Amino acid sequence: MNNLTDTNSILEALEEKFDAIKQKTETHLEGLLWSKPITYWDYIQTDALLNLQTQRTVLPDEMVFIMYHQVNELLFKMTLWEIEQLCHTEKPSTSFFTEKLRRISRYFDMLTTSFDIMGDGMEVEQYMKFRNTLTPASGFQSAQYRLIEFASTDLINLIDYRFRATIDRNTPYSHAFEHLYWQAAGKDHQTGEKSYLIQAFEKKYGQEFLRFMEEYNTINIWQKFKQLPDSGQKNPELVKAMRHYDYTVNITWVMGHFNAAKKYIESGQGNGEATGGSDWKKYMLPKYQRRIFFPELWSEEELQNWGENV
Numbered sequence: 244m245n246n247l248t249d250t251n252s253i254l255e256a257l258e259e260k261f262d263a264i265k266q267k268t269e270t271h272l273e274g275l276l277w278s279k280p281i282t283y284w285d286y287i288q289t290d291a292l293l294n295l296q297t298q299r300t301v302l303p304d305e306m307v308f309i310m311y312h313q314v315n316e317l318l319f320k321m322t323l324w325e326i327e328q329l330c331h332t333e334k335p336s337t338s339f340f341t342e343k344l345r346r347i348s349r350y351f352d353m354l355t356t357s358f359d360i361m362g363d364g365m366e367v368e369q370y371m372k373f374r375n376t377l378t379p380a381s382g383f384q385s386a387q388y389r390l391i392e393f394a395s396t397d398l399i400n401l402i403d404y405r406f407r408a409t410i411d412r413n414t415p416y417s418h419a420f421e422h423l424y425w426q427a428a429g430k431d432h433q434t435g436e437k438s439y440l441i442q443a444f445e446k447k448y449g450q451e452f453l454r455f456m457e458e459y460n461t462i463n464i465w466q467k468f469k470q471l472p473d474s475g476q477k478n479p480e481l482v483k484a485m486r487h488y489d490y491t492v493n494i495t496w497v498m499g500h501f502n503a504a505k506k507y508i509e510s511g512q513g514n515g516e517a518t519g520g521s522d523w524k525k526y527m528l529p530k531y532q533r534r535i536f537f538p539e540l541w542s543e544e545e546l547q548n549w550g551e552n553v
């Protein structure tokens with residue numbers, strides 16, 4: 244490539260670019276004459292973005308709830324953006340791997356440390372009113388959250404702890420899907436029947452999840468890590484970044500979420516039930532859920548104490 248410091252070399256580079264796709268450089272240059280100068284609001288699409296907050300109630304704190312969830316979905320999207328690049332790189336270098344993990348951890352760290360926007364940032368009285376209008380929707384139905392999980396680890400680590408021994412890499416995806424740890428929250432803990440919450444979720448995303456599970460079976464973050472040369476797998480910086488990501492997603496975020504949920508559900512102002520109908524106190528705690536993306540990177544003792552003392 245030419246050194247693009249003067250007009251001639253820029254024109255030459257443009258000729259080269261457009262010749263390659265059999266386009267006329269003059270036409271593209273003339274087009275520039277009429278193009279609108281870009282503005283911040285067109286580029287960031289602020290009008291579209293700021294029109295996505297529609298309350299269903301008259302309670303002002305519902306706005307905090309909607310916007311914070313949208314912030315979460317944007318950060319989930321940023322996380323998936325990095326994971327997809329990492330997992331689709333044929334032979335990532337150790338430094339690229341570490342950098343991508345640091346990026347996604349930063350996003351989850353931000354979500355973890357900001358959870359008090361939910362815990363402390365809404366009036367309990369208002370929340371307990373507008374939550375009824377939102378029933379039976381739940382953050383449980385966040386598809387991106389599930390995609391992050393599928394892309395992070397081997398499927399076996401997402402299987403309900405009680406069924407792990409019955410499932411291996413030859414199990415059909417549809418069968419494994421029915422035994423994912425989160426199926427437990429989609430069942431009425433008294434009757435064992437699938438709730439509307441999960442039925443609607445599966446109807447909308449079930450097929451996409453099965454396709455994604457298959458795609459990431461051999462290229463999820465853990466598989467990519469195992470495909471690194473020995474030196475990469477033993478690199479202390481990378482191992483630290485892997486452990487940090489695992490801990491943030493599966494313990495600190497989960498506890499931030501649990502403590503916020505607990506404050507409202509146990510406020511004494513409702514029936515103590517979650518909107519999605521799960522046995523939430525058991526379901527949401529890491530020590531019961533035992534969702535660990537990279538179990539081989541933790542010692543026996545750390546695994547045994549997973550989610551204790553937090």
Ligand code: HEM
Binds near residue numbers: 385
């Ligand atoms: C006051 C705020 C919140 C409360 C009270 C709350 C409550 C709950 C409860 C009780 C569950 C268990 C399933 C159910 O029965 O519904 C759940 C699941 C979930 N929520 Fe929230 N939540 C809150 C905020 C959020 C936010 C901001 C997000 C971000 C998107 C979120 C994402 C999730 C996810 C991903 C799950 C599934 C977790 C899993 O399967 O382990 N929640 N939530």
